[in-house]
Amino acid sequence: MTLLSARGIHVHFPARGRRGAVARAVDGVDLDLAPGEILALAGESGCGKTTLARSLLGLIRPNAGTVSYDGVPLKYDAASLKRYRRQVQLVLQDPTGALNPRHTVYEAVAEGLRIHGLTDDEPRRVAEALARAGLRPPERFFLRYPHELSGGQRQRVVIAGALVLEPRVIIADEPVASLDASVRGEILALLLRLRDELGLSALVVTHDLGLAWNIADRLAVMYLGRVVEIGPVAQVLTQPRHPYTQALVSVLPSTLGDGGSRRPIVLTGETPDASRVPEGCRFHPRCPKVTDGTAETAGVAEACRTKELPVLDGVGPAVACHLVDGRLPAAGGQA
Amino acid sequence: MTDGSMTEDNVAHGGAAAGSAPVAAPDGAARHEVTTKAASIAWRRRRAALARFWREYRRHRGGVVGLIILAATAVIALAAPVITDPDGLDVTKATGGVLDPPNREFLLGTDEQGRSVLLLAVWGARISLLVGVTATLLAMVIGTLVGIAAGHFSGWLSAALMRITDWFLVLPRLVLAIALAAVLGPSLLTIIIAIGLTSWPGTARVIRAQTLAVEARPYLERARALGAGHWHQMTRHVLPNVMPLVLASTTLEVASAILSEATLSFLGLGDPSRISWGTMLSRAYGSGAVTAGSWWYLLTPGVAILLVVLSFTLCGRALEAVLNPRLRGR
Amino acid sequence: MLTVRDLRVTYHSGRTAVPAVRGVDLDVAAGQRLGIAGESGCGKSTLASALLRLLPPGTEVSGEILLDGEDVLTMSFGRLRAVRWAGASIVFQGAMHALNPVHRIGRQIAEPLLLHRTVPPARVQARVEELLAQVGLPAWRANSYPHELSGGQRQRVMIAMALACEPRLVIADEATTALDVMIQAQVLELITRLTTERGIALVMISHDLSVLSSTCDRVAVMYAGRIVEEGPAREVFTSPAHPYAAALAAAFPTVGDEASRLRPRGLGGDPPDPAHLPPGCPFQPRCERAVARCASTDVRLRPAGAGRHAACVHVDEEVAA
Numbered sequence: 010m011t012l013l014s015a016r017g018i019h020v021h022f023p024a025r026g027r028r029g030a031v032a033r034a035v036d037g038v039d040l041d042l043a044p045g046e047i048l049a050l051a052g053e054s055g056c057g058k059t060t061l062a063r064s065l066l067g068l069i070r071p072n073a074g075t076v077s078y079d080g081v082p083l084k085y086d087a088a089s090l091k092r093y094r095r096q097v098q099l100v101l102q103d104p105t106g107a108l109n110p111r112h113t114v115y116e117a118v119a120e121g122l123r124i125h126g127l128t129d130d131e132p133r134r135v136a137e138a139l140a141r142a143g144l145r146p147p148e149r150f151f152l153r154y155p156h157e158l159s160g161g162q163r164q165r166v167v168i169a170g171a172l173v174l175e176p177r178v179i180i181a182d183e184p185v186a187s188l189d190a191s192v193r194g195e196i197l198a199l200l201l202r203l204r205d206e207l208g209l210s211a212l213v214v215t216h217d218l219g220l221a222w223n224i225a226d227r228l229a230v231m232y233l234g235r236v237v238e239i240g241p242v243a244q245v246l247t248q249p250r251h252p253y254t255q256a257l258v259s260v261l262p263s264t265l266g267d268g269g270s271r272r273p274i275v276l277t278g279e280t281p282d283a284s285r286v287p288e289g290c291r292f293h294p295r296c297p298k299v300t301d302g303t304a305e306t307a308g309v310a311e312a313c314r315t316k317e318l319p320v321l322d323g324v325g326p327a328v329a330c331h332l333v334d335g336r337l338p339a340a341g342g343q344a
Numbered sequence: 345m346t347d348g349s350m351t352e353d354n355v356a357h358g359g360a361a362a363g364s365a366p367v368a369a370p371d372g373a374a375r376h377e378v379t380t381k382a383a384s385i386a387w388r389r390r391r392a393a394l395a396r397f398w399r400e401y402r403r404h405r406g407g408v409v410g411l412i413i414l415a416a417t418a419v420i421a422l423a424a425p426v427i428t429d430p431d432g433l434d435v436t437k438a439t440g441g442v443l444d445p446p447n448r449e450f451l452l453g454t455d456e457q458g459r460s461v462l463l464l465a466v467w468g469a470r471i472s473l474l475v476g477v478t479a480t481l482l483a484m485v486i487g488t489l490v491g492i493a494a495g496h497f498s499g500w501l502s503a504a505l506m507r508i509t510d511w512f513l514v515l516p517r518l519v520l521a522i523a524l525a526a527v528l529g530p531s532l533l534t535i536i537i538a539i540g541l542t543s544w545p546g547t548a549r550v551i552r553a554q555t556l557a558v559e560a561r562p563y564l565e566r567a568r569a570l571g572a573g574h575w576h577q578m579t580r581h582v583l584p585n586v587m588p589l590v591l592a593s594t595t596l597e598v599a600s601a602i603l604s605e606a607t608l609s610f611l612g613l614g615d616p617s618r619i620s621w622g623t624m625l626s627r628a629y630g631s632g633a634v635t636a637g638s639w640w641y642l643l644t645p646g647v648a649i650l651l652v653v654l655s656f657t658l659c660g661r662a663l664e665a666v667l668n669p670r671l672r673g674r
Numbered sequence: 675m676l677t678v679r680d681l682r683v684t685y686h687s688g689r690t691a692v693p694a695v696r697g698v699d700l701d702v703a704a705g706q707r708l709g710i711a712g713e714s715g716c717g718k719s720t721l722a723s724a725l726l727r728l729l730p731p732g733t734e735v736s737g738e739i740l741l742d743g744e745d746v747l748t749m750s751f752g753r754l755r756a757v758r759w760a761g762a763s764i765v766f767q768g769a770m771h772a773l774n775p776v777h778r779i780g781r782q783i784a785e786p787l788l789l790h791r792t793v794p795p796a797r798v799q800a801r802v803e804e805l806l807a808q809v810g811l812p813a814w815r816a817n818s819y820p821h822e823l824s825g826g827q828r829q830r831v832m833i834a835m836a837l838a839c840e841p842r843l844v845i846a847d848e849a850t851t852a853l854d855v856m857i858q859a860q861v862l863e864l865i866t867r868l869t870t871e872r873g874i875a876l877v878m879i880s881h882d883l884s885v886l887s888s889t890c891d892r893v894a895v896m897y898a899g900r901i902v903e904e905g906p907a908r909e910v911f912t913s914p915a916h917p918y919a920a921a922l923a924a925a926f927p928t929v930g931d932e933a934s935r936l937r938p939r940g941l942g943g944d945p946p947d948p949a950h951l952p953p954g955c956p957f958q959p960r961c962e963r964a965v966a967r968c969a970s971t972d973v974r975l976r977p978a979g980a981g982r983h984a985a986c987v988h989v990d991e992e993v994a995a
Binding site for chain 3: 054159161162194195196217218220224243246256260262277279
């Protein structure tokens with residue numbers, strides 16, 4: 010049973026340069042988020058994960074496809090969206106930018122309450138949210154300004170601002186990327202604790218696979234607007250099946266065995282522009298399996314070049330690759 | 345301290361001890377003691393911020409000079425009915441000679457009807473300042489509304505607003521004033537409207553640019569994600585961040601408005617029964633003071649305009665310099 | 675090749691003295707790669723700028739920085755200008771902003787060549803194309819403007835520029851931080867290959883200890899202006915001796931390691947304010963292994979195994995045990 014689900018999401022933007030060109034930021038994605046689950050959405054810049062996250066929030070309206078919450082499709086009129094916001098909240102990447110520098114911590118956290126007219130017992134709710142986010146005693150922080158806090162504390166304020174509305178889902182866009190390395194663990198531990206204590210679900214958008222390993226249950230890897238592999242974190246990261254995932258995992262510094270036991274697969278070139286998505290499998294121009302002939306030997310090279318892959322289901326485990334041939338046995342079968 | 349049962353007493357005491365009670369919220373009458381404590385703390389912070397601002401402003405000597413001159417002018421203008429005898433303005437009660445040069449009785453000489461030029465200048469200050477400030481206020485209000493709306497909304501509304509702005513931008517002030525005078529009759533209101541309607545586009549464009557910059561910041565997105573509607577976004581986030589810029593540009597606008605008032609009054613479009621610096625110049629010109637060599641009649645309003653305009657400009661520049669580094673930091 | 679002895683850098687802002695670097699010793703041999711790990715405020719960028727005397731005027735610098743035997747800090751300005759770029763060069767973070775947007779790439783790469791006259795003007799064009807080829811960019815890119823290139827490509831241009839005058843030392847200051855994982859891998863591979871091929875010494879500065887551990891031979895971890903641990907890169911990452919190094923290493927969990935699965939480990943507290951350092955060990959307020967001694971002893975680097983040093987009171991006992 011899913012809490013938040015997306016079906017067939019397409020988001021297009023007008024592309025710079027040639028007239029009529031369209032950047033297919035999200036090009037067909039199904040995604041499901043269960044209650045109390047942490048799903049990591051990983052990929053490099055340009056893969057569409059940020060755009061997808063914002064579509065799930067209703068901040069961007071997809072050109073095609075539906076976002077459903079608790080089984081009910083999202084409607085895009087102001088009232089429905091406002092109601093939706095109480096259920097699904099956002100935590101942004103840069104806590105310094107995310108807080109209005111002229112508002113105190115109290116005002117920043119209370120903002121959500123005031124917008125939704127939940128003004129009874131406001132100080133108590135604000136204090137509770139701050140305490141849950143790890144800022145104790147909360148009163149000490151009420152009148153502080155963002156620039157008086159450290160990066161980690163600011164991010165906790167942003168999280169408190171999201172928690173105060175008592176949502177059931179938090180969508181976090183690179184929640185720790187702007188923070189000092191040693192402080193990241195704290196914020197990640199906080200997200201895990203919130204999941205355990207409040208039953209919050211979370212969709213964490215990140216480029217850092219280590220983060221996914223650290224806190225996520227499932228992982229979806231995106232490339233150029235599509236999900237190319239999805240499944241339980243342990244499986245996807247230790248036994249990646251899609252060549253792109255394999256390459257990403259291989260360039261992570263690893264200490265398993267000796268440092269060089271897994272030769273890094275460094276892809277050449279860069280991710281193509283979203284307005285020039287390759288034909289067939291969108292990864293085929295850079296795919297190591299195509300260049301080293303494995304695809305040819307397996308007889309799928311032609312398919313890689315010409316046949317488009319189906320959209321993966323929102324739960325997985327699944328892989329979008331002609332070589333691997335898509336479906337793994339459903340949950341219960343061995344990987 | 346952190347359990348769910350936070351009573352107001354707890355918060356009040358916690359606030360007294362740690363000085364951190366919540367900031368006054370506009371609702372919830374049940375939080376009175378808490379509110380007062382918080383309000384006093386918030387007020388203290390504001391005073392500290394103001395003190396910081398003043399310290400920074402003081403460093404710009406030009407701004408301080410301008411402020412002094414403006415303050416003096418304002419005081420004189422406001423106190424005119426008290427410190428001078430308004431009877432001196434009445435033509436029938438004039439006691440001086442025609443176009444007398446400055447002497448002990450009339451420090452700046454007399455006009456062509458025997459009135460003290462100094463007295464006229466003091467009373468003229470009232471009109472000039474009034475018109476300048478009112479017209480600017482009008483321009484600022486319209487400009488801010490249009491600018492923020494044009495920057496915040498996208499699509500046809502923004503495009504429409506920008507086209508309207510462009511239309512008013514190219515409207516020639518003088519021609520509009522003359523046309524208005526023909527319709528409404530020459531009066532202060534005519535001048536105020538003429539100046540206001542032709543000044544607001546400049547402000548609107550500047551504010552729109554700043555609005556676009558602010559809108560791109562992450563905390564606006566966060567506000568949207570929290571469920572904020574347009575009104576909330578514009579008033580709680582955009583306006584406070586745009587106000588400093590508005591203030592700085594307004595000061596400069598007043599200078600321009602006073603000059604315009606002088607011009608339009610000079611051309612006879614203002615209220616004929618009121619003295620302003622512009623009308624003084626007009627009469628000086630019309631009564632042949634120039635050819636008669638009555639420099640005091642011409643120089644007095646001229647220098648007065650110069651001083652006030654200069655002061656506003658200096659203040660405006662100093663304001664910009666003080667507010668800009670902080671603007672950039674945001 | 676590069677020897678740094680007791681380097682101290684103090685900024686003066688207003689009336690406060692901020693000691694950014696408080697006594698750092700380093701040794702890098704030709705062809706060796708040294709990583710410097712640390713977070714914001716630890717002094718690593720100050721250290722990088724100090725190596726080429728690029729600090730703002732009014733900054734107090736003491737100690738020795740020996741580049742091939744010559745002390746950078748006491749060089750004449752003329753000699754310094756010659757050394758800058760031809761002796762040692764820097765690859766900065768955020769290449770997007772380090773390139774002049776109105777000049778073509780080729781011209782910007784040629785700039786150091788022309789300034790240092792390492793190559794006769796007639797040969798400059800050829801050398802630029804050579805450099806572009808070495809960093810994996812096609813020769814025709816010399817005619818592009820920076821905004822026509824992607825982030826990864828711009829970083830490669832920065833590397834080409836850094837190598838233009840064939841320096842003996844390259845300092846990479848967070849050179850790959852803003853890049854995607856795959857681009858970062860490409861750029862790291864490039865840097866490693868080029869420095870190995872030419873026997874160039876490399877000093878790599880980053881907050882990502884995992885990246886340093888896989889690219890560098892040795893790594894030094896900085897905290898509050900001092901080095902708190904140094905040793906072979908792999909070892910420092912897998913079995914750190916200093917609690918801060920352990921926290922930093924834990925911030926980059928190894929995929930596949932069960933110990934970090936669903937167990938994020940972070941460090942409480944805030945990074946120290948260089949202007950107000952606590953007495954004794956600067957890490958002690960945040961350290962989970964702090965004892966009473968830590969607040970009173972000024973802890974220096976002590977041996978912590980073969981070729982390793984760590985500045986922690988617990989190290990003696992462990993080595994002895």
